[in-house]
Amino acid sequence: MNAVSSVAPQPITDEEVKAALDIAVEQVRRNLPEFTHAAQNHSSIKNFYPPVANDQWTAGFWPGELWLAFEHSGDAAFRDAAQIQVQSFLHRIVNRIETDHHDMGFLYSPSCIAAWKLVGDEDGRRAAILAADQLIERFQPIGQFIQAWGRKGVAEEYRYIIDCLLNLPLLYWASRETGDPKYREIALIHARTTLANSVRPDDSTY
Template sequence: MKIQYYITGALLVGLGIQGISCSSQKSLGSIKLELDKEFVHSNLEDARKQISYLAESISESDMPTTYKDGKYVNWGSTWWCSGFYPGTVLYLYEYSKDEKLLVEAKRKLKHLEKEKNNKGTHDLGFMLYCSFGNALRLTGDSVAYKEVLSTGAASLATRFHEAPKTIRSWDGGKNWDGQPWTYPVIIDNMMNLEFLTEVSKMTGDKRYRDIAVRHANTTMINHYRKDYSSYHVVDYNPKDGSIISRKTAQGAFDESAWARGQSWGLYGYTMMYRETGDKKYLEQARHIAQFYLNHPNLPKDLIPYWDMDQNKLTPDSKYYSQKDLRDVSTASVTASALLELAQYTRGSESQLYIVKAEHMLRSLSSKPYKAEYKEAGGYILKHSVGSIPHKTEVDVPLTYADYYYVEALIRYDRMLNGEKVIKQ
């Protein structure tokens, strides 16, 4: 017999729903949760077993990225994905209270800490907030982690420049036309703003929050099309902030909707509403969700193709043979984002986001996406796509797919417990 959970709006609290204070609360009415504790906990337990096996299979300094052809691929701490594995371990520690997981996370943090001084990347939010941020939240050890986070935020802030009003993404590289990037900003960068807003609250330094707000505002204006799909890359003139070009680096073509980019934006603007209470961010997130969920090319199981417009590729495209690959990482990010967005909306709209997130979690938690024990070297999910154009991490397990999948399950478990989706 399936148990249905009904949760009142008093338990699913919007952290800024009034647009006045991020502690404001508003009743959302009753929503229905179709997944039960058994589903959530069995999948979290499977994830714990997988990650524990992965921990046993790698060396202390390895930062897991993927598993391909029976071999582990472990990039160093400077890789943008380096914070996801310890972050996943910490989420699973939160669920299980398994002290071995906390020990494992701490040994990775030891190797990751030096990245607090890395001023050559925009991804310090991924690298430091997903890892050290969760460690601080779960342990309360401000002596061990607060300095790392505040130093890292200062490093990230050096990449913000006044004319373009954005944080620069890449240093170097070329676009598909062979032209060097001038001042590229990618939609992914929305995900690193949470790091700045949280450190702003932690330290009282309003400069970090201001940078996050200005970047989000500029991105909203320049990255989004009329249908609320997002370009991947906007290249700016750093002298006056004018736009040189709008391109893609990982999508099928410049005007396509690269799938993970849409999920980064959805998650990022939902988060910015939570952090600021500014309703324009909520409206942006709702529009992005509408574009995504109503896309005619979204498969029935809600695990998207790597590019939402891949069906427009012609046989002469160099990506045509891979056009139908799915990207599990996009679905993981989207499911987690929708669970949060549901608490800031009402009635049937809120329920829709819950239903779609549940559908994604069911799909992710079953074949062919969920790995059998040890099947993928200890990674939880299969069939993600890093970058087809760059021929990297194509149709493999990916550490960030696992991170956001576990995060979504943790968030759902909080809802079942009558708690806020976000714990800070």
């Protein structure tokens, strides 16, 4: 039987962190030809996430990687590709392409809010505010929650899930950005409903 080492692991160094980030950035760079003008599929096919139209709930993750790569490297190629993605996201929300669900935060925070914060992209700001407007349309006053999916007013689709909480930061940002408290108020109401109904005594969730 191997003895368990009593030597405490050493903390990761700044050099190791930078080396890991450099590897990640190069992986993003290798994906630029496939995905500068496309989204990535929500799941892999033969170990590859094929390029698809921007109409899935996971589409915001790739531009989020682009912005992170730009932050780390300063390489304008990542900024340019990410801003191409911003135009796709603006088109999507203006035309309401597969946006009638709660995942607006997943879509518009890593793509468009990042664009506004990092490079002052006005289209990113506009798209993210429109996404926040769409999200609060799903608020159910009687149940006091943001409906996750499905047609509003249909009893069997009248529900939220714990994941809805991950989209609330979009609403807090929209209130700070616009000065309109309605987004924040709806986010707080939804959070309180979730705490009251979805958290067990042991702090796990339904």
